[in-house]
Amino acid sequence: MPLLEIRWHGRGGQGAKTAALLFADAALETGKYIQAFPEYGPERMGAPVQAFNRLSDEPIHLHCGIKSPKIVVVLDPTLAETVNITEGLPEDGVVVINTTESPDAMREKLGLTKQKVFTVDASKIAKETLGRDIPNTPMLGALIKATGILNFDSMLKSVEEKLKKKFPNNPELVAKNIEAIKKAYQEVGR
Amino acid sequence: MIVARTGNEAMAEAMRQVNPDVVAAYPITPATEIVQIFSSFVHDGLVDTKFVAVESEHSAMSACIGAAAAGARVMTGTASQGLALMHEMLFIAAALRLPIVLCVVNRSLSAPINIHCDHSDTLASRDSGWIQIYTENSQEAYDSVIQAVKISERALLPVMVTIDGFIISHGMERIDILDDREVREYLGEPPKRPNLLDIDKPITMGPLDLQDYFFEHKRSEIEGMNTSLPHIEAVAREYKERFGRYYPVIDTYRIDDAEVAVMAMGSAAGTAKVVVDRMREKGKKVGLIRMRVVRPFPKNYLKELIQGFAAVGIMDRSDTLSTLGGHLYVETRAVLYRASHQPPIKNYIYGLGGRDISLEEIEEIFEEVLEIGKSGKVTEPVVYKGVRE
């Protein structure tokens, strides 16, 4: 795999950084070199935030910001109105967005032509499974379905292990997150 | 073992494996996690360390000095204003010849207040008598913290190891960590040195030292720094033999047939390596010099190295506010004085307060240095790359 760059858009509290970390960890386990880093500003709940991934089969030396990501993942549909989420996206780029709208409607809204647009109602999935609108883990499932970057089952296994470590006393929460990822994997459409 | 770790996690992990006797620390962005993660290791009983939660960095370094004077293996971590608040105590740690290891996350100094990376905090401490090692990524930070313990105990000088704030401290990368047992076997017990808790050999530390002895003691401390480079190199060689990873005093990249070179330090050197590759693909003979050890300043190596180029661009993530330029530039100029060949050099000050430096900007620097190499002329010796005019 040549160097692959991903940008995550979210709002403070939605877990964009955590998603990037979980994704990188899962990629690491398939033998990839990885980077995951947030764009840090003052940490305010609700403010637009970004997080980034780099993946490669070779060691990654780059330590500059990502300006032209091949893949953009959007955790919050309202960001499309306030942030230029397609900035730097190349013609063969991919957008995966959490929204109730259809891929065609989103494509038009974002003014995209050649790029692929995938949509999934990750907020609904999160509310149904986790009981709260934290769409970061379902969007991991959607990202993998949309791009095929990683093996889905190995990603699930890696995320499950990480969540178990993070929430050792809450196996139910771990199970619900896994369910949300699976659901989003099934429901994401182009 | 291959794991994904942020720079802060990597440094905290190295500290856990070192299992120091005492850690006295105070949290500060972006180094907070080092202290936070390590304190959880203490709480969970994964280390035997006495953790001293102090009320300021001045107290943190004071407690480290006391513990090191008592013979303990001591580590701590800080950044920016925290390092500035330690400033007074840094000189004392060095002059008492105490082996203390300090993990520093580079962050700009106020004002204006900013939490992001530049190198002005540690470079403001460059004359304190501490060995300074600037690392490029999480892997090197991890390895360097372990090496620093050995270096400090051999050179009998405190050592600070730095990573770039947020870029490395909060960026997760793939790193290879050693087994706990390997690290502990490598470090062994600290060598015995005169200490305050040795009741069979009582000593006095830090006495008043006036006109008749201070100069001799200071001269002796200076000699400690002057002769520390071989210790750093020996540890690097041993580490390579044991664990396979090698870090020279000055890291170089594709310089063998390079016509010109750019010098950088910290995480931006990684980005610059990618630029070198891209320019090499276009047939441009460029290379990179990465300063890793800055105290002691490796003057002989640098002089030898730098004379071979037609021109050198020097990237500084700091300014000396002296009208002379950035720290690396000023010191490189001093090294070149009376060198038989003095290549033209130009200073590019960049990235203050965490301003990103892009591949394109670094490529522009290389292109300009190639031009200087051809013309031999530097019109403006110090420029600020990436600042809005």
Place this chain on the structure above:
Amino acid sequence: MKEGWRKLPLGAIIPEAGSAEKFHTGDWRSERPIYHPDKCIQCLICFIYCPDSAIKVEDGKVVGIDYDFCKGCGICAKECPPKAGAITMEREMK
């Protein structure tokens, strides 16, 4: 003869305990205390107050003054109970 820098212990430590004993501060005196054992009531107040530990005590009793370290400050004479008057000050004669 003071040593050059190469021969000094690292870190400016003083590698032996109690080396102040070699530094005789007794020659700083311009007045000296005189101890009168016949008047002494052995209250040991002079021993407690002496800032230079220059009151010699053996078997719990004051036996005299250590002139190697006494700087002649006169605190012992001042603190000696007036009714006893076992320590008096006089000009130092060298």
